[in-house]
Amino acid sequence: MTKKKRAHIISHTHWDREWYLPYEKHHMRLIQLVDSLLDQLDEGSDYKSFYLDGQTIIIEDYLQVRPEQKERLEKHIRNGRIVIGPWYILQDAFLTSGEANVRNMQVGHKDAKRYGTPSKIGYFPDTFGLVGQTPQLMQQSGIDNVFFGRGVKPTGFNNTVSDAGYESSFSELMWEGPDGSKVLGVLFANWYSNGNEVPVDEESARKFWETKLADAEKYASTNELLYMNGCDHQPIQRDLPEAIRMAEHLYPDIEFVHSNFPEYLEALRASSEHELSTVKGELRSQRTDGWGTLVNTASARVYLKQMNQLGQTMLEKVAEPLASYAYLLGHAYPHDQLTYAWKTLMQNHPHDSICGCSVDEVHREMVTRFDKSRHVAEALIEESTSQIATAVDTSIFERYGENARPVVVFNTTGWERSGVVQMELDAARLYFRDGHTLEEMATQMKAVDLSDRILVDEDGNHIPCTVEDLGLQFGYDLPDDRFRQPYSCRRVRIRFETENVAAFGLKTYALVNFADDAKSGTPSKTTTLLRGERGMENQHLIVTIADNGSFTITDKRTGRTYKDLGVYENVGDIGNEYMFKQPENEVARTTQALQAEIRVLEDTSYLASFEVIHQWEIPESADEMLDQEQRELIYYPYRKAQRSTKMIPLQIRTVVSLSRSGKGVQIETTFNNQAKDHRVRALFPTDLVSAVHHVDSMFEIATRDNKPAPEWQNPSNTQHQQSFVDVSEKEAGLVVANLGLNEYEVLQDGRNTIAVTLLRAVGELGDWGLFPTPEAQCLGEHTFQIEIIPHDGNGAASGAYIEAYQFQVPWTLAQTEVHTGYLTPNNTPFAWQGDGLAFSSLKVNEDSGDVMLRWFNMTTDSATLKFATSQANPQPFETAYKSNILEEEGEILHLNSIEEASTLSFATKEWNIQTGSCEIVTVGMRR
Structure with missing residues (x-):
């Protein structure tokens, strides 16, 4: 007997906080929507429930204006009629970091629990593709499902679905991550609005359901049919109960239910008869024509991506680890401040925000949010470094006299690190409180002799250092127990190379007078890294710069040479914020045949750099046809506009640098963009033979084909990256790391060239109408940073990926005084080992006070993670346990015996844990 069909109608609204309207205009409509929803729910039980788009920030936004409605709202949440969570916001998947996604889930759960129970629905209705580790992240959050709208079946203009080339037989599928985690996936094959505005009158309802039933049955694997009653910013349908009764009247053989996601999932699993297709890894719509993937949001308004990279890094890789270190020393952990900073940052993470595909007003406000979040992070970093530095014993520098100025260098990455650092340091101060006149203070500070200052380490070794006099400066202290303390000072900028700073650790130096150095001898003889003109x-690399400004790198470890690196490419772009479109038959312009101006910029024993200047000309903009095509709403793949014949200058300044210990070559590119409708990329030919490449994604080194699928028609095959992309063969490889440059392409040019997008300038939003976005042309000054890292063919084992991850994280330095302390000048609280593992996070759990550490396995091989605490911890840890991304306590870990101890010889206690292929591992440590 055929089972009765059931139509599950789930009411919702997809709430983009900001998009084609600025935030506050959407905000005011949200107030109206929630007011209406509460009124509807108060009227009775016919309107059963409403899904609040999976993001708890909607509650914040509503109560910000209607705080008196909190009790009323909470009543319906606790009764299950308003369903909230699990996220804080609906974020983009590829442009936000793994830790940002974890904080998003943590904050969403925490906020939802204040009102009721978080929904366990993996909700990604409009996300522009999904990363491969999503199933594992869901499983670790107690979620066994994912509802999504993009990434598998071909999606084109206006979200229409093609009938060919499916990766799944049905809209229901099993999705498997690289670690083997599986979730039930439900694709909104007919979009998340397929049950929107259900008619009440009989004739309209008959036409509506005739079409909608056929559409859903076309993709469904069971008789449980899903209808999403809502859309973007959709007001609630208050007459839905009447519409459902009309549907029941018209189709008595079908059960129409005002449903919710848990009820739908229960029914779906109970009625499943077909074997569902298993889709593995990333969902990036690769089995499509390539025109509707929205992938070029990765390069829309690149300045936002750069600010986001810095903001995420300052929180997850600097502020949290330093606050954790200070916490171990007895200081309070700033939970609330960090949550505030994370929330402010995450408010920029919705897809229409971080993707740069909104109107200009939206992105102006984002800049302010990025600044606010970063300022909080900087304040917390300053407080933590002061607390830690105060505990460092710097009394060893007493022998250098009263002018000794200790400096503590912090390595907040998860690996030992060397590199060039710099900071501004006060060589002398006079406080206003001491009664000096302004004239006396200026005179005394200007009289300070800086000519014989040198840098020494704790053992008295002279460290090559550049000291730049910044002259007379004003400063102030903000004590916790007194009014602000202004001072006049003589400030210097010091630059030097620090070596072998332990993971999570610190190393101490001091700027001293050479005349006060009790150690015999003189500063080490200056050497140079320059070779020829x-x-x-x-010790690792040879770099040579050509006449055209490109450079060649020879990897001394493998003997492999990489040529023509750093050529710039420029083409037109007549697309929009979502998608790139090069004018038909346009030939790309490059700097390959352009003579560059080249000069030595820096020559020290620890760093060498060259300045390369390209005086270039590019077209001013697209021609007049583009404006006409935009106004006529011509779909961007079909546009015929070309570039203007008027040329304007584009001067590109490139600084190519190599440090003494550097395993890569760093380049910094700066230019003032005054052109419109174009794209600038940096090209790095690898000349390596490989059909695939590896790319950093969320908690994963994903492997992708160089050549797109046969269905791909778009001439462009640009893709997302986070920290780096790597092309490699058996015994050689080239990693190109970046700071906030999320778009790349491996070109089909016979050289496997890695092309990194630096800037993409367009003039319209590009969805469902004409929304001009002149600020998306990105006029003005821009700076971009990249590191080129050769390796032996195995990026994980060789350390190339570690170098790329460390490139993301700035060094932290703090000036302190000469004083006693219980921390040694070279110190770290933790150590760990694990082949193929990458460190991700160090923070403190708000509820338990436990210290939480997270790693992920970069490889498909299993690995043993060993981690230990040092004697630097005043209160030793007693217990370690395996956790998940919600930081819930799991299996208690075995404490290694003396016989089992590893090379982590400084440890007081040591544990180990077995990690699986591509596993995300979180460990909690309790005192």
Whole structure:
């Protein structure tokens, strides 16, 4: 007997906080919507429930204006009629970091629990593709399902679905992550509005359901049919109960239910008869024509991506680890402040925000949010470094006299690190409180002799250092127990190379007078990394700069040479914020045949750099046809506009640098963009033979094909990256790391060139109408940073990926005084080992006070993670346990015996844990 069909109608609204309207205009409509919803729910039980788009920030936004409605709202949440969570916001998947996604889930759960129970629905209705580790992240959050709208079946203009080339037989599928985690996936095959505005009158309802039933049955694997009653910013349908009764009247053989996601999932699993297709890894719509993937949001308004990279890094890789270190020393952990900073940052993470595909007003407000979040992070970093530095014993520098100025260098990455650092330091101060006149203070400070200052480490070794006099400066202290303390000072900028700073650790130096150095001898003889007129060399690499400004790198470890690196490419772009479109038959312009101006910029024993200037000309903009095509709403793939014949200058300044210990070559590119409708990329030919490449994604090194699927028609095959992309063969490879440059392409040019997008300038939003966005042309000054890292063919084992991850994280330095302390000048609280593992996070759990550490396995091989605490911890840890991304306590871990101890010889206690292929591992440590 055929089972009765059931139509599950789930009421919702997809709430983009900001998009084609600025935030506050959407905000005011949200107030109206929630007011209406509460009124409807108060009227009775016919209107059963409403899904609040999976993001708890909607509650914040509503109560910000209607705080008196909190009790009323909470009543319906606790009764299950308003369903909230599990996220804080609906974030983009590829442009936000793994830790940002974890904080998003943590904050969403925490906020939802204040009102009721978080929904366990993996909700991604409009996300522009999904990362491969999503199933594992869901499983670790107690979620066994994912509802999504993009990434599997071909999606084109206006979210229409093609009938060919499916990756799944049905809208229901099993999705498997790289670690083997599986979730039930439900694709909104007919979009998340397929049950929107259900008619009440008989004739309209008959036409509506005739079409909608056929559409859903076309993709469904069971008789449980899903209808999403809502859409973007959709007001609630208050007459839905009447519409359902009309549907029951018209189709008595079908059960129409005002449902919710848990009820739908229960029915779906109970009625499943077909074997569902298993889709593995990333969902990026690769089995499509390539025109509707929205992938070029990765390069829309690149300045936002750069600010986001910095903001995420400052919180997850600097502020949290330093606050954790200070916490171990007895200081309070700033939970609320960090949550506030994270929330402010995450408010920029919805897809229409971080993707840069909204109107200009939206992105102006985002800049302010990025600044606010970063300022909080900087304040917390300053407080933590002061607390830690105060505990460092710097009394060893007493022998250098009263002018000794200790400096503590912090390595907040998860690996030992060397590199060039710099900071501004006060060589002398006079406080206003001491009664000096302004004239006396200026005179005394200007009289300070800086000519014989040198840098020494704790053992008295002279460290090559550049000291730049910044002259007379004003400053102030903000004590916790007194009014602000202004001072006049003589400030210097010091620059030097620090070596072998332990993971999570610190190392202490001091700027001293050479005359006060009790150690015999003189500063080490100055050496140089320069080789010839246009070359640099260290123990790992040889760099040579060509006449056209490109450079060649020879990897001394493998003997492999990489040529023509750093050529710039420029083409037109007549697309929009969502998608790139090069004018038909346009030939790309490059700097390949352009003579560059080249000069030595820096020559020290620890760093060499060259300045390369390209005086270039590019077209001013697209021609007049583009404006006409935009106004006529011509779909961007079909546009015929070309570039203007008027040329304007584009001067590109590139600084190519190599440090003494550097395993890569760093380049910094700066230019003032005054052109419109174009794209600038940096090209890095690898000349390596490989059909695939590896790319950093969320908690994963994903493997992708260089050549797109046969269905792909778009001439462009640009893709998302986070920290780096790597092309490699058996015994050689080239990693290109970046700071906030999320778009790349491996070109089909016979050289496997890695092309990194630096800037993409367009003039319209590009969805469902004409929304001009002149600020998306990105006029003005821009700076971009990249590191080129050769390796032996295995990016994980060789350390190339570690170098790329460390490139993301700035060094932290703090000036302190000469004083006693219980921390040694070279110190770290933790150590760990694990082949193929990448460190991700160090923070403190708000509820338990436990210290939480997270790693992920970069490889498909299992690995043993060993981690230990040092004697630097005043209160030793007693217990370690395996956790998940919600930081819930799991299996208690075995404490290693003396016989089992590893090379982590400084440890007081040591544990280990077995990690699986591509596993995300969180460990809690309790005192």
